[in-house]
Amino acid sequence: MKKILRITGKILLLLLIVLVVLIGGIFIYNKIMLVSEEALIEKPIGxxxxxxxxxxxxxxxxxxxxxxxxxxxxxxxxxxxxxxxxxxxxxxxxxxxxxxxxxxxxxxxxxxxxxxxxxxxxxxxxxxxxxxxxxxxxxxxxxxxxxxxxxxxxxxxxxxxxxxxxxxxxxxxxxxxxxxxxxxxxxxxxxxxxxxxxxxxxxxxxxxxxxxxxxxxxxxxxxxxxxxxxxxxxxxxxxxxxxxxxxxxxxxxxxxxxxxxxxxxxxxxxxxxxxxxxxxxxxxxxxxxxxxxxxxxxxxxxxxxxxxxxxxxxxxEEVEMILQIDGKEIPVTWEDNASVDALSELAANGLEIQMSMYGGFEQVGSIGSSIARDDKQTTTSAGDIVLYSGNQIVVFYGSNSWAYTKLGKINLSEDELTELLSNGDVTLTLSR
Known part of the structure; x- marks a missing residue:
C-alpha cells in the first residue's frame, strides 16, 4: 500500500512539475511575443x-x-x-x-x-x-x-x-x-x-x-x-x-x-x-x-x-425640402419637428429669402410669417440652420449661443461654409 502511495505521489509530483514548466514556458513565450508585437500596435487603426x-x-x-x-x-x-x-x-x-x-x-x-x-x-x-x-x-x-x-x-x-x-x-x-x-x-x-x-x-x-x-x-x-x-x-x-x-x-x-x-x-x-x-x-x-x-x-x-x-x-419619410443659396443646391439634413413641417409647407410654392450678414458668423433673413417654434438655449456651430423668434431663418458659418429652434444642418465643411456665406449677403431659396 505504501509503495502504491509513493508511486502515486511521484506521478502527481511529476505532473505538477510538467504543469509548472508548461505554464512557465507559455509565460516566457508570451513575454517574448509581446515585445515582438509592439511595432504592430504602436500606431492605431484610426x-x-x-x-x-x-x-x-x-x-x-x-x-x-x-x-x-x-x-x-x-x-x-x-x-x-x-x-x-x-x-x-x-x-x-x-x-x-x-x-x-x-x-x-x-x-x-x-x-x-x-x-x-x-x-x-x-x-x-x-x-x-x-x-x-x-x-x-x-x-x-x-x-x-x-x-x-x-x-x-x-x-x-x-x-x-x-x-x-x-x-x-x-x-x-x-x-x-x-x-x-x-x-x-x-x-x-x-x-x-x-x-x-x-x-x-x-x-x-x-x-x-x-x-x-x-x-x-x-x-x-x-x-x-x-x-x-x-x-x-x-x-x-x-x-x-x-x-x-x-x-x-x-x-x-x-x-x-x-x-x-x-x-x-x-x-x-x-x-x-x-x-x-x-x-x-x-x-x-x-x-x-x-x-x-x-x-x-x-x-x-x-x-x-x-x-x-x-x-x-x-x-x-423624411422631409423632402431643397435648399439653394444663390442658385446653388446645398445638401441639408433637416430636423424632424413641427417647425420644419411648417417651413416645408411654405416651401411648397417656393420661398425666397433675402439674407443679410450679421456678426461675422451668420446670415439671417425673414421668412415672411411666423411658424411653430420650440426655442432652446443652443450653442450653434458652422452649418446649423435655426429658427429665430419664430419668423427668421439663420444660417451659421461660425458659432453663437442663443435661444433657437433647430431646423437642420448643412453637410459642408467649415471652410466651404465660410466661402459660401462670408463674402456678402446671399439669397436663400426653399422648394419641394
Whole structure:
C-alpha cells in the first residue's frame, strides 16, 4: 500500500512539475511575443484624441448622409477589427465610425470608475474632438446596448436610430450572477498575465474577413489588454446603469434589433426579452438570426442588407425640402419637428429669402410669417440652420449661443461654409 502511495505521489509530483514548466514556458513565450508585437500596435487603426488626459482611438471611413456609430460589447479586444466584416459592406454608402472605449483596442487602459454616465460623456467628447457630428445611427453589440439606450434617453437629438447587434437590454440583467461574472473576469485577467489568453485567439477564432496582418494585430491587442481593469469595472457599473435607464421612458425612435439564438449570452429568455422591449414602440423590429452572439461576424451579409433597407425606408419619410443659396443646391439634413413641417409647407410654392450678414458668423433673413417654434438655449456651430423668434431663418458659418429652434444642418465643411456665406449677403431659396 505504501509503495502504491509513493508511486502515486511521484506521478502527481511529476505532473505538477510538467504543469509548472508548461505554464512557465507559455509565460516566457508570451513575454517574448509581446515585445515582438509592439511595432504592430504602436500606431492605431484610426486616430487618437485626448479625453481626460488619456488617449482614445476613433476610427472613421466612408461618407454619406447617415453616420453608423459602432459600439463594442464587453471584452471585445479590437473593436475596429471586430466590426470590419459588417462595416466594410456599408462604407460605400454611409459614414462609418467605431469608438474604442478606454480599455479596448488601441485606447489606453485607465484605472478609474467606469460608470455608464462617464463612458457616455467620454465617448461624446471623443467624437467632438475627432470632428464627427451627429445625429448617429447607434450600432451597439451586447453590453453597449445599455449605453445606446442611455444615449437616446439623455441626448435624443444625437440619435437617429438604434440598430442592435444582439444588444443587451435592461431586463437581460435582472437575474444576472454578478459574483460569478466578476470571478470569471478576474480569472481571465490572470490568464492574460500568464499568456494563456493568446491561445484563445487563433486564426480560426477571429473574424474570417480579416487579413493575416489584421489577425496578428487583433491577437496582439488581446494578449496585451484582454479583460483589463476597465472591462471589470464596467461590469460592476451595469446595475446602476439599468436603474437609471428604468427611471426614464423608453426612447421611441426607430429600432432594428438583430438577435442571436441566445445560447452564448447566458440569458435563458434572451429572444423573448428583445421582443418584449419593442412591443410598445412605434417603429421597431426584431430579426432573429440562427447564429452565435457575435452576429456581425456570422450573418454580416443579411445584416447589411436589412440595415440598408431599414435606413432607406426611414429616409423616405423624411422631409423632402431643397435648399439653394444663390442658385446653388446645398445638401441639408433637416430636423424632424413641427417647425420644419411648417417651413416645408411654405416651401411648397417656393420661398425666397433675402439674407443679410450679421456678426461675422451668420446670415439671417425673414421668412415672411411666423411658424411653430420650440426655442432652446443652443450653442450653434458652422452649418446649423435655426429658427429665430419664430419668423427668421439663420444660417451659421461660425458659432453663437442663443435661444433657437433647430431646423437642420448643412453637410459642408467649415471652410466651404465660410466661402459660401462670408463674402456678402446671399439669397436663400426653399422648394419641394
Amino acid at each position: 486616430q487618437y484624441v485626448e479625453v481626460d488626459g488619456h488617449k482614445m482611438n476613433i476610427y472613421a471611413e466612408g461618407e454619406g448622409k447617415h453616420t453608423l456609430l459602432f459600439l463594442s460589447g464587453s471584452g471585445t479586444a479590437a473593436p475596429v477589427l471586430d466590426f470590419k466584416s459588417l462595416y466594410s459592406l456599408l462604407s460605400s454608402d454611409y459614414k462609418i465610425v467605431v469608438i474604442e472605449k478606454f480599455g479596448y483596442g488601441f485606447s489606453d487602459v485607465v484605472d478609474s470608475e467606469r460608470s455608464f454616465e462617464t463612458i457616455l460623456r467620454q465617448d461624446r467628447e471623443a467624437l467632438t474632438k475627432a470632428g464627427i457630428e451627429g445625429p448617429y445611427i447607434l450600432c451597439p453589440h451586447s453590453m453597449s446596448g445599455i449605453e445606446a439606450i442611455m444615449w437616446a434617453q439623455n441626448y435624443p437629438d444625437e440619435v437617429e436610430a438604434i440598430v442592435g447587434l444582439d444588444m443587451a437590454l435592461p431586463r437581460a440583467y435582472d437575474n444576472w450572477d454578478w459574483d460569478s461574472t466578476i470571478k470569471k473576469e478576474r480569472l481571465a485577467a490572470f490568464a492574460r498575465e500568464l499568456g494563456i489568453v493568446r491561445f484563445f485567439y487563433s486564426d480560426s477564432q477571429l473574424p474570417e474577413k480579416l487579413t493575416d496582418k489584421e489577425k496578428k494585430i487583433y491577437r496582439a491587442l488581446a494578449a496585451s489588454k484582454a479583460v483589463n481593469t476597465c472591462i471589470i469595472n464596467e461590469g460592476l457599473a451595469i446595475p446602476d446603469a439599468v436603474t437609471e435607464i428604468d427611471r426614464k421612458p423608453k426612447p421611441d425612435i426607430p429600432m432594428l434589433m438583430f438577435v442571436s439564438d441566445g445560447h452564448e449570452t447566458g440569458v435563458e429568455n434572451w429572444i423573448e426579452i428583445q421582443n418584449d422591449y419593442i412591443s410598445d414602440l412605434t417603429n421597431a423590429e426584431v430579426i432573429e438570426l440562427d447564429c452565435g452572439h457575435y452576429v456581425h461576424n456570422f450573418r454580416q451579409d443579411i445584416i447589411a442588407e436589412k440595415l440598408v433597407e431599414f435606413i432607406e425606408e426611414d429616409s423616405e
